[in-house]
Amino acid sequence: MTKIKKVKKVAKSDTALDSETKLSSAEAKKLYREMLLIRRFEEKAGQLYGMGLIGGFCHLYIGQEAIVAGLKSVHEPQDTVITAYRNHGHVLLYGVSARAAMAELTGRSTGCSRGKGGSMHMFSVENNFYGGHGIVGAQVSMGTGLAFAHKYKNDNGVCLSYMGDGAADQGQVAESYNMAALWKLPVLYIIENNQYSMGTSTKRHAAGDLYRRGEGFGIPGEQVDGMDILALRETAKQALDYVRSGEGPYILEIMTYRYRGHSMSDPAKYRSKEELADIKDNRDPIKNFKALLLNEMKINEDEIKEIEKEVKEIVRDAADFAQQSSLPDESELWTDILLPVESVA
Numbered sequence: 651m652t653k654i655k656k657v658k659k660v661a662k663s664d665t666a667l668d669s670e671t672k673l674s675s676a677e678a679k680k681l682y683r684e685m686l687l688i689r690r691f692e693e694k695a696g697q698l699y700g701m702g703l704i705g706g707f708c709h710l711y712i713g714q715e716a717i718v719a720g721l722k723s724v725h726e727p728q729d730t731v732i733t734a735y736r737n738h739g740h741v742l743l744y745g746v747s748a749r750a751a752m753a754e755l756t757g758r759s760t761g762c763s764r765g766k767g768g769s770m771h772m773f774s775v776e777n778n779f780y781g782g783h784g785i786v787g788a789q790v791s792m793g794t795g796l797a798f799a800h801k802y803k804n805d806n807g808v809c810l811s812y813m814g815d816g817a818a819d820q821g822q823v824a825e826s827y828n829m830a831a832l833w834k835l836p837v838l839y840i841i842e843n844n845q846y847s848m849g850t851s852t853k854r855h856a857a858g859d860l861y862r863r864g865e866g867f868g869i870p871g872e873q874v875d876g877m878d879i880l881a882l883r884e885t886a887k888q889a890l891d892y893v894r895s896g897e898g899p900y901i902l903e904i905m906t907y908r909y910r911g912h913s914m915s916d917p918a919k920y921r922s923k924e925e926l927a928d929i930k931d932n933r934d935p936i937k938n939f940k941a942l943l944l945n946e947m948k949i950n951e952d953e954i955k956e957i958e959k960e961v962k963e964i965v966r967d968a969a970d971f972a973q974q975s976s977l978p979d980e981s982e983l984w985t986d987i988l989l990p991v992e993s994v995a
Contacts, residue, residue, distance in 0.1 A: 673880075678943055681723060681879060683957045685715040685936050688739040690965045691748055695738065695755055698969060699914045704755050707784075708769045711739040713909040716879040716935035717842055718743055721810060724887040726894075728805050730778045732793045733812035735770035736842075736908075737782025740812075745777035748968035758975035765978045766986065787813060787820030790839065794826040797837035797899075808836045808893050816847030818860045827899070831867040834898035838889055839864070841901065842876070844908040849920050861903035871901030877933045880942075907933070 673681070692710040699708050711718075718739045722731075733740050741751050746762045754761025755769055762772050773781040780796060783789040793811025800807035817823060818841050830837050841860050845852050852860075861871035870892070874885040882904065889900045907929045911918035918926075943949040 673947075675947060675949060677723070678947055679949065679953065679957060681719055682936070682939055682943060682954070683961060684719040684722075684743055685879070685939065686958065686961045687748070687964065688715040688719070688742055689936055690961050691742060691751070691968070692738060694965045694969050695752070696910070696914065698752075698756065698972075703973065704769065704914075705757065706768050706770075707735070708755070708914045709736040709738075709912065710908070710910045710914070711736055713929070713935075714842060714844060714876065714906045715739060716882055716939070717840075717876050717904055717906060720876075720879045720882040721840070721886050724883050725808065725810060725890055726806075728778070728800075728807040729890075730780055730793075730796045730800070730807060730809045731812070732780040732789045732796060732809065733782055734786070734789055734814055734817060735782050735784050736814070737770070737772050740779055740782065741772040741774055744779035745774045746772065748964050749971040752968040752972040753975050756972045756975075757977060758972055759978045759982070760971070760975040764982070764986070766982075787817040787822050789813065790817065790820070790823045790826050793839075794830050794835060794837055797830060797835035798833065800836050801833070806894060808838055808890055810838050810840055812840045812842060814847065815841060815843040815845065815852050815856060815860060816850075818843075818863065819856060824863070827864050827867045827869055827901075830899040831864070831869050834896065836893050836896075837899045838886075838893050839869075839871075839899060839901045841903040842906055843903055844906050846908070846912070846918075846920065848912045849916060849918070851920070859903065861901050864899070864901045869899050869901055871903065873903040873905060876904035876906035877929075877935045877938070879935055879939055 688711055692712045695704065695708065696710060698704050722743050731740065738751060741762060742748060750760065750762040754763050754765060754767060754772055757765045757768060759765050770782050770784045773779065790811050790813050793809045796809040800809060843852065843860060847855060859873060861873045864871055872885065875881050886902065889902050893900050940954060943954065944951060
């Protein structure tokens with residue numbers, strides 16, 4: 651019988667500054683800048699959507715910024731990353747400029763997917779980010795395939811395969827767990843549990859803790875506070891070390907909270923204003939991390955203000971660039987589209 655590693659509940663960050671993932675001043679400011687860039691970019695995207703400049707679906711990452719920033723800070727360059735359609739924060743940290751990301755959102759030819767992917771399908775394969783994907787749970791199977799490639803090539807890489815709490819209920823996720831466990835694939839399954847899926851509380855749609863879903867396959871897991879970037883980094887580093895050691899897959903359930911609805915068309919009436927206000931006041935990942943930088947790490951407030959000014963300018967410039975860029979030419983309609991052989995003939 652496979653021995654299950656003892657699961658650990660929500661981690662605390664009160665000792666994180668003294669841990670093996672201890673931050674230097676430069677690293678701390680970088681994390682703050684990355685989280686703030688995602689927040690301000692998403693806020694601007696919401697504004698442009700309201701103006702009718704972004705069409706289709708648009709899923710914002712506001713409230714969840716610490717997750718991608720924290721995980722990226724502790725994984726290795728050879729690792730691959732794949733996620734679902736709430737992917738703007740990922741591309742911003744994996745080599746895509748704010749200009750190219752905003753241009754993609756507005757369907758412009760200068761976008762990172764040439765204006766054809768939109769909000770849900772951004773890629774930066776040259777930086778090992780294998781995209782956002784619109785089919786719920788599909789990216790988990792593809793992430794398992796990326797992990798197989800790491801094992802086949804023996805490159806010591808790990809695939810970080812993200813999913814939401816809704817996707818965690820999909821049958822193909824369980825099938826992926828089974829395959830990854832059988833072949834001891836180097837994959838870290840990351841469940842971003844923002845507690846409401848498309849609009850249904852996890853208390854109503856998911857029995858048990860999601861990080862324990864792999865126990866029947868011999869996959870260990872744990873749960874961590876995704877609103878606390880230090881706790882997240884500490885736990886993620888340990889999980890990645892486990893996977894990289896050849897022990898096989900691991901499930902990391904990250905407890906988080908999205909401030910906006912599931913998408914821009916969702917008014918989020920299934921939760922109370924008081925609940926949202928409490929999260930913003932007491933658990934906001936950016937506000938709390940900024941307080942830590944100022945009060946515990948003694949980083950000068952002027953340095954923080956300079957970061958905030960820089961981020962504001964980057965996002966303003968990105969919005970201007972996107973609106974000034976041209977739409978794809980009609981000649982591009984079939985470019986990069988895979989057609990059936992009979993259609994080509």
